[in-house]
Structures are given as structure tokens and as C-alpha cells.
Amino acid sequence: MEDKQMLMIPGPTPVPERVLLAMAKHPIGHRSPEFSNLIAECNELLQWLHQTQSDVLTLTVSGTGAMEAGIINFLSRGDRVLVGCNGKFGERWAQVSEAFGLQVEKITAEWGKPLDTEEFKAKLEADTEKEIKAVILTHSETSTGVLNDxxxxxxxxxxxxxxxxxxxxxxxxxxxxxxxxxxxxxxxASGSQKGYMIPPGLGFVAVSQKAWSAYETATLPKFYLDLGKYKKANAKNSTPFTPPVNLMFGLQAALRMMKAEGLSNIFARHQRMTQATRAGVKALGLSLFAPDEAASTAVTAVVPAAVEAEKIRSVMKKQFDIEMAGGQDHLKGKIFRIGHLGFVSDRDVVTVLSALSATLTELGADNIHSSAGIEAAAKVFASA
Structure with missing residues (x-):
């Protein structure tokens, strides 16, 4: 059936109808008083969401662009940095850092395992000359479903x-x-197509006063991603360059929805869906790639034993119009990932577990009890 697809991937995430309708408005001038008022409201709500009184800057970039901006604005060529690498995105930040001539030292862990915090402690304590200028890491490693400490x-x-x-x-x-x-x-750094519940295209960078002090002496080249320009414009409820006006309409609507739900409720909802998804997957006889104690609240990575991961994804999409994410790099074909981030509810988790059960049965998996996944998820919902 057309227009029935259900996104259960870690991004882009589903977009609420209220946000879609806001984005369908006729554009307005990005230097108009009306747009300045919109920016002012968004800036205030972004500080609320980030739990900060410092600057939260909005860029027309993806999450990778936001991270690159976060690296190049506060460091100089030759600076020594520690980069945590236990998945595709940690590796990406190491590559970005190397591309700009930083002295990169990787702290690694096997994909699917959290970074060892004590390795960071040892490196930092040994640095008596204070040569390490930054520690760069991924909090929620989307490629593996691991939440780093x-x-x-x-x-x-x-x-x-x-x-x-x-x-x-x-x-x-x-x-x-x-x-x-x-x-x-x-x-x-963060990106619009994840927890913000809007399409890709906006990146956000929250910056502390300590980081702004480092900005004054940082020498890496930058122009479009020069956060100093965004800081000055932000103070005037403006932007240094042309923004995606209609995405900003969507951002305003999404932030209003988030404020109405409340931070504690948002976090509790994501935790509940994470636990329900993991319980349901286990009940269906599948293994989880990340340990419970380091489970991402954005995505659950699953290791199917008897059935190929890509066959599961294919049937889920063709038969049930549910899209799940695959494995990346050396995990391609070995895992699949269920996103439960942003505009996702308990009902969505129940739906994907039911479809997954039917898919496993269709693909000939043994000992699949059709209701086991839903029953396990229901117990989580009942106790939450």
C-alpha cells in the first residue's frame, strides 16, 4: 500500500503530522521580523532541551556537519586529541580529525562493546604536560546500539x-x-532527523564558555562552519547565512511538542521503548548485539542466528512496509537495527515485534511463539 511505510530506523525518524503541516507553510523572508521571532523562540526551546544556558547554534548541515564544526572551531593543526572508537561514527570523527591535521590517538573497543572509561582516565592522568586538547567521542553509537559512559x-x-x-x-x-x-x-553536536522529529537538514551545536575561550586561539580553517558567525547572529535572533526556512517552521512545531511532553516524560518514554524492544527481541529467540548495561535508547541492534539479517529486513519492508536498518561496514548482513527514537510510541514497538514474529515464521525460524515478543513487551509497559 502506498504511503504506508513505517520507519523504525535510527534516522531519519518519523515526523509528526503537526510538524509536516508546519513545514507546508509558504516560506517567509529569513530577514523578516516574523522569522526573527521564530528564531528567538527556537533558541529558547533549544536551550531548554539541551539543559544549558549557553549558546545552542543552528546550522544547515547534517549531524556530521555539526560534529565537524564542533571539532574545527576549537582546535588547531597538530593538537593532540583522544578519540573514542567503538563503531562507525567514532571512526568517522577520527577520520575528520586526521583530515584537519590533528594528532589523533584512538581509544578503541570492539564494536558492540562500550568504551573502557579507565583507558581515558589513564591517558588523561599521564598527560602531566597538558598536551591533550580535546576528547572526542560518540555518546550513542548508532552503528552498534551501544551507549558509552x-x-x-x-x-x-x-x-x-x-x-x-x-x-x-x-x-x-x-x-x-x-x-x-x-x-x-x-x-x-546533534541532528534534526533524530530525536528532534523533523527531516534531515539542520545540525545543532551547544557550546560552553570554556570552548569559546578555546575558539579565540583556534587556527583551523573555517568559513561557512565558523561558529563565531553563528554566535553573533544568534544574539540578534538571526542567521549568518540563508537557513532552510520551512525546516525552521518544523523545528518550532517539534520543539513545542517536546516542551508539552516534558523532558522527564521524553526520557522515560525512550527508556520504556528500549526495554520493551529488547525484551521482545529476546523472547523471540534472537540475540542482542549490545549488552543491557550499555544499551542505546535510540536503536537496538539484533543478531539473528538461524535467519539472515538482510532477508528479515527484506520481508519486513515488502510484506509489512516496515523499514529497519542494516549493519554497517563489517557488520553488513550480520545484524539488523530497530530504531525507537523520536516520534515513536509503545504502539510502534508492539507493531514491529508482531511483524518480526510473523517474518521469522515465514522465513522458517524454529520455535517461534507468535505472541512471545508482544507479551514480553507488554510486561515492560505494564511495569513502567
Missing amino acids: LQTINSYVKNHGEALIIVDAVTSLGAFDLPIDEWGLDVV
Whole structure:
């Protein structure tokens, strides 16, 4: 059936009808008073969502663009940085850092395992000359469904005193309690097509005062991604370059929805869906790629034993119009990933588990009890 597709991937995520209708408005001038008022409201709500009083800057980029901006604005060529790598996106930030001539030291973990916080502690404590200028890591590693222990790693960065912490929160911002000011995070990047519930095209960078001090001496080349330009424009409720006006309409509508739901309810909903999805998958006899204690609230990675991952994804899409994500790089064909991020509800989790059960049965998987996944999820919902 046309126009019936259900997105259960970690991005783009489903978009609420209210947001779609807002984006369907006729564009207005991006230098008009009306648009300035919209920016002012969005800026206030973005600070609320990020739990910060510092700048939250809006860029016309993807999450990768937001992270690149977060790296190049506060560092200089030759700076020593630690980069956490336990998935595709951690590896990407190492590549970006190397491309700009930074001295990169990787702290790695097997894909599917969280980063070892004590490795960061050891490196930072050994740096008595304070040569490490930044620690760069992915909070929610989308490629594997692992949530890294950002709070602990950040505490070691704070003890170091000199280094900044630069965080990819692309799939954790809006899905996990991330109190930026309370934790003292310096640079936090995110993207619109995740927890924000709008289409791709906007990136967000929250910046601390400590990071702005580093900006004054940073020498990496930048122009369009020069966050100083965005800071000046932000103070005037404006933008340095032409923004995607209709995406901004959508952002306003989505942030209003999030404010009405409330931060604690948003985080509780994502936690509930994560637990229900994982319980349902286990009940269907499938293995999970990430351990329970490091489970991302954005996406669950599943390891099917007897049935090929890509066959499961194919049947789910063709038969039930449900799209799930596949594995990336060396995990391609070995896992599939169920997104439960943004505009996703308990009903969506029940739907995907029911369809997954039918798919496994169709593909000849043994010992599949059609209601087991739903029953396991229902127990989670009942106890939440």
C-alpha cells in the first residue's frame, strides 16, 4: 500500500503530522521580523532541551556537519586529541580529525562493546604536560546500539583541566537525559532527523564558555562552519547565512511538542521503548548485539542466528512496509537495527515485534511463539 511505510530506523525518524503541516507553510523572508521571532523562540526551546544556558547554534548541515564544526572551531593543526572508537561514527570523527591535521590517538573497543572509561582516565592522568586538547567521542553509537559512559569519561576530562570534551550526541540528544550544564560538557553536536522529529537538514551545536575561550586561539580553517558567525547572529535572533526556512517552521512545531511532553516524560518514554524492544527481541529467540548495561535508547541492534539479517529486513519492508536498518561496514548482513527514537510510541514497538514474529515464521525460524515478543513487551509497559 502506498504511503504506508513505517520507519523504525535510527534516522531519519518519523515526523509528526503537526510538524509536516508546519513545514507546508509558504516560506517567509529569513530577514523578516516574523522569522526573527521564530528564531528567538527556537533558541529558547533549544536551550531548554539541551539543559544549558549557553549558546545552542543552528546550522544547515547534517549531524556530521555539526560534529565537524564542533571539532574545527576549537582546535588547531597538530593538537593532540583522544578519540573514542567503538563503531562507525567514532571512526568517522577520527577520520575528520586526521583530515584537519590533528594528532589523533584512538581509544578503541570492539564494536558492540562500550568504551573502557579507565583507558581515558589513564591517558588523561599521564598527560602531566597538558598536551591533550580535546576528547572526542560518540555518546550513542548508532552503528552498534551501544551507549558509552559519557558522564564518567567527562569526569576524567574535567579532572584533566585543560582538555575540552566534544560529544556526538546525534542520537542521544532528546532520547537520553543529557544535562549539559550540570555535567559541564563543552561541545555537543546533534541532528534534526533524530530525536528532534523533523527531516534531515539542520545540525545543532551547544557550546560552553570554556570552548569559546578555546575558539579565540583556534587556527583551523573555517568559513561557512565558523561558529563565531553563528554566535553573533544568534544574539540578534538571526542567521549568518540563508537557513532552510520551512525546516525552521518544523523545528518550532517539534520543539513545542517536546516542551508539552516534558523532558522527564521524553526520557522515560525512550527508556520504556528500549526495554520493551529488547525484551521482545529476546523472547523471540534472537540475540542482542549490545549488552543491557550499555544499551542505546535510540536503536537496538539484533543478531539473528538461524535467519539472515538482510532477508528479515527484506520481508519486513515488502510484506509489512516496515523499514529497519542494516549493519554497517563489517557488520553488513550480520545484524539488523530497530530504531525507537523520536516520534515513536509503545504502539510502534508492539507493531514491529508482531511483524518480526510473523517474518521469522515465514522465513522458517524454529520455535517461534507468535505472541512471545508482544507479551514480553507488554510486561515492560505494564511495569513502567
